[in-house]
Amino acid sequence: MMVWLILLPLLWASLAFMLGPSRGVWLSIVGLAAQLWLAFALAAEIVGSGAAMHAVGGWGAPLGIDLVADGLSAAMLLLTQCIALPLAVYAHAYFKRDDPATTYFWPLVGFLLAGLNALFLSTDLFNIYVTLELLGLAAVGLVAAGGGAQQIAAALRYLFATLVGSGAYLLGVALIYGTYGTVSTVTLVSLIGADAPDLVWIAGGLMVLGLMLKTALFPFHFWLPPAHGGAPAPVSALLSAVVVKASFYLVLRLWIGPFSSLTVVASLVVWFPALLGTLAVFWGSYQAIRAERLKMLIAYSTVAQLGYLFLIFPLLASAGALQAGIMQAFAHGLAKAAMFAAAGTLIKATGQEMVAGLAGVAERLPVTLFAFGLAGITLMGLPPSAGFLAKWQLIELALSQQHWVIAFVVLVGGLLAAVYVFRVLRQAFLLAPAGSVVTPVPRTLEWTAFGLAAASVLLGLRGVELMQLVGVT
Amino acid sequence: MKRLLVVLGAVCLVVLLLGAMHDLAPASVELHAAVATNLTASGVEHPVTAVLLNFRGYDTLLEIAVLLLALIVILAIGMDATISAEATVDVRPLVNPVLQTLAKLVVPLMILVAVYLLWAGSFRPGGAFQAGAVLAAAAVLLHLAELLPSWQSPGVKLRLGLAGGFLIFLAVGAVSLMQGALLEYPLEQAGALILLIESGLTVSLGLILAGLFLLLSRDDGETS
Numbered sequence A: 001m002m003v004w005l006i007l008l009p010l011l012w013a014s015l016a017f018m019l020g021p022s023r024g025v026w027l028s029i030v031g032l033a034a035q036l037w038l039a040f041a042l043a044a045e046i047v048g049s050g051a052a053m054h055a056v057g058g059w060g061a062p063l064g065i066d067l068v069a070d071g072l073s074a075a076m077l078l079l080t081q082c083i084a085l086p087l088a089v090y091a092h093a094y095f096k097r098d099d100p101a102t103t104y105f106w107p108l109v110g111f112l113l114a115g116l117n118a119l120f121l122s123t124d125l126f127n128i129y130v131t132l133e134l135l136g137l138a139a140v141g142l143v144a145a146g147g148g149a150q151q152i153a154a155a156l157r158y159l160f161a162t163l164v165g166s167g168a169y170l171l172g173v174a175l176i177y178g179t180y181g182t183v184s185t186v187t188l189v190s191l192i193g194a195d196a197p198d199l200v201w202i203a204g205g206l207m208v209l210g211l212m213l214k215t216a217l218f219p220f221h222f223w224l225p226p227a228h229g230g231a232p233a234p235v236s237a238l239l240s241a242v243v244v245k246a247s248f249y250l251v252l253r254l255w256i257g258p259f260s261s262l263t264v265v266a267s268l269v270v271w272f273p274a275l276l277g278t279l280a281v282f283w284g285s286y287q288a289i290r291a292e293r294l295k296m297l298i299a300y301s302t303v304a305q306l307g308y309l310f311l312i313f314p315l316l317a318s319a320g321a322l323q324a325g326i327m328q329a330f331a332h333g334l335a336k337a338a339m340f341a342a343a344g345t346l347i348k349a350t351g352q353e354m355v356a357g358l359a360g361v362a363e364r365l366p367v368t369l370f371a372f373g374l375a376g377i378t379l380m381g382l383p384p385s386a387g388f389l390a391k392w393q394l395i396e397l398a399l400s401q402q403h404w405v406i407a408f409v410v411l412v413g414g415l416l417a418a419v420y421v422f423r424v425l426r427q428a429f430l431l432a433p434a435g436s437v438v439t440p441v442p443r444t445l446e447w448t449a450f451g452l453a454a455a456s457v458l459l460g461l462r463g464v465e466l467m468q469l470v471g472v473t
Numbered sequence B: 001m002k003r004l005l006v007v008l009g010a011v012c013l014v015v016l017l018l019g020a021m022h023d024l025a026p027a028s029v030e031l032h033a034a035v036a037t038n039l040t041a042s043g044v045e046h047p048v049t050a051v052l053l054n055f056r057g058y059d060t061l062l063e064i065a066v067l068l069l070a071l072i073v074i075l076a077i078g079m080d081a082t083i084s085a086e087a088t089v090d091v092r093p094l095v096n097p098v099l100q101t102l103a104k105l106v107v108p109l110m111i112l113v114a115v116y117l118l119w120a121g122s123f124r125p126g127g128a129f130q131a132g133a134v135l136a137a138a139a140v141l142l143h144l145a146e147l148l149p150s151w152q153s154p155g156v157k158l159r160l161g162l163a164g165g166f167l168i169f170l171a172v173g174a175v176s177l178m179q180g181a182l183l184e185y186p187l188e189q190a191g192a193l194i195l196l197i198e199s200g201l202t203v204s205l206g207l208i209l210a211g212l213f214l215l216l217s218r219d220d221g222e223t224s
Helices: A004-019 A025-049 A071-094 A105-121 A125-144 A149-180 A185-191 A198-215 A221-230 A233-256 A260-265 A267-290 A294-310 A321-350 A366-380 A386-400 A404-429 A443-470 B002-022 B031-041 B047-055 B057-077 B079-086 B097-120 B128-144 B156-178 B190-214
Strands: A052-056 A065-069
Touching: A004 A025, A004 A105, A004 B057, A004 B156, A025 A052, A025 A071, A025 A105, A025 A443, A065 A071, A065 A105, A071 A105, A071 A233, A071 A321, A071 A443, A105 A125, A105 A233, A105 B057, A125 A149, A125 A233, A125 B057, A149 A185, A149 A198, A149 A221, A198 A233, A198 A260, A198 B002, A221 A233, A221 A267, A221 A294, A233 A260, A233 A294, A233 A321, A260 A267, A267 A294, A267 A404, A294 A321, A294 A386, A294 A404, A321 A366, A321 A386, A321 A443, A366 A386, A366 A404, A366 A443, A386 A404, A386 A443, B031 B047, B047 B057, B047 B190, B057 B156, B057 B190, B097 B128, B097 B190, B128 B190, B156 B190
Parallel strands: none
Antiparallel strands: A052 A065
16 A cells, blocks of 8 residues: 555656646646545554555565555655645646646656655665655756746755755765665664764764755755745645655654664764754744745744754653654644645735735735634644644653753744744734735635645644554554 | 865865775675575576666666656756757857768667667666667767757657656556565566566666757757
8 A cells, every 4th residue: 555655646747747738737636635545544554553564576675675654654644645635736726827837847746746755665775865866856846847047046056955965865875885785774773783883973974964954954944945935835835844854754764763772872962953953943933033025934934843843852762752743743734835825825816925015915815814824823833733732742741851941942932933923914914005906816725725724723633643643663 | 265164074074984984894784695596586687687677676666757857857947948049159060971971870770789788688787777878879969960859848759758668667566566566576577577667768768868968959950
């Protein structure tokens, strides 16, 4: 079942390419719906009977490649498909028929999802590199497609960042292979001990740093705001909601998998990601509060929200930390997809990109603004949203381990999020200046954003199931 | 200053790597032995082809997807259109009769070499990637000799050729998945299936690699 999650997007992507420019919408949406069903079925299966394994080619690691779906990967697969389907429906309504960005939009989305799904399932360091290539190239293509010079420049910067990140990762993989003769993470867990040679430390450092660059963790976030802020709204939503989390997932996987004995030896190293995460929360929020363009505000908010994900590293010793991290990934994923989708609708309707140009939209586009507000509630971490659940768990864990500073960062981060969300809402409730025109937008745009935002809030009520899923090993 | 820091950082990394590599114990997992033992079950006689198409065939499947994706990205960005529209100065020399005659002589031979490389892949170095590269080189040579125009947006036949090899590979994967594991070939048909996949890939890789050149190359004379 899990392998179909990889083959299906590859299939509809290449068929959509064969159909020709701007074709393949319905094919893709049907494919995405099937993937969503597969992801739910996979999650249900592994909750019932534990982690599932598939030996590609029947060889088994280390000669072949093994795919493993455990709670962590099933949760990420579920998040990806849950966000991709509504965004595909949104994108279909968003793009005009002859928009140059749609020429090969659907094949690119298909390859992007295939890369993501393959990445979440892989247990082979080199295979993961191939999925990173697939993911990065598709994402760069989506940012650049149909754009002007500025958008291409942002995409190029993104390409360089992602290539440097992959290059550092690949160098690390080569060093690991040279030392141990295998790239299977399952085999490596038992091979890498506390007495690992220096080369393994260098390899681990290179891989983690490369992946942090791809996650846009502060101070490697420089490429994210122009790329996510400049791309068309459906693309920004997809990239901010799931693509950056893929490399976070890998850092986490390596950290608790092959490199777990290294992180035990050097106990201080767990504070490195947490420190960068803290800086990301403050710097991203500060920039979001100052941003003048609406999509830049949301993109900087992504920089801040990614910071929380890295706060869990010092807490990984206790059981709930993984759950808190994945809950935050879900909360931010759904909320950010909704926020970018809502922003795209607002910009389309008002024709203005600035936060200052939003005056009066509360009256004209109440559903979209409500979606933006609900997503804001999740980002701030107010109950009963999933964001609240994630932050509550983080604070509880931090306090039980006497790490006051983490709890402090989470609380202040929530307040800062409130500042930039209310900045937008306040502007939206002002009276529209005389003579401003709001073009009517398709209903689909408004309701898909609303659905995503509502899901991010309501997930808080069903958090137990998700946490149970993440716990499956 | 910035450049100096970058150079300094690179030098430090190199020194660190060299130092760490100095005292390296032999690897604990011996994959060569595993490949040699299972070679008879792989359907081919050459270990590299066995690894690429059988033991780690899944990696190759995704790599082909990456190559196809690279071409789609070029098409999606519209780089082909922008470059041909913006270019004003033609730097190429005029049509050269010697080059044209030579190309006409060499290209059939190149196609022959490509077929040989594809066939040879099962028992000696060679295979779809090499054969595809030779085919692509033949296309580039024809283009430089002005015998083949550059591509504008590809038509349905060309798209079929570009994606066909990947789709064959994917179909073999899907069928094998239905009967057991992804890309697990039945022992008797392993050789034939690998040859089928490689033949499809040779054509598609040739077209994709040629496309990376021909889509970006401008052609003032005929098309634009």
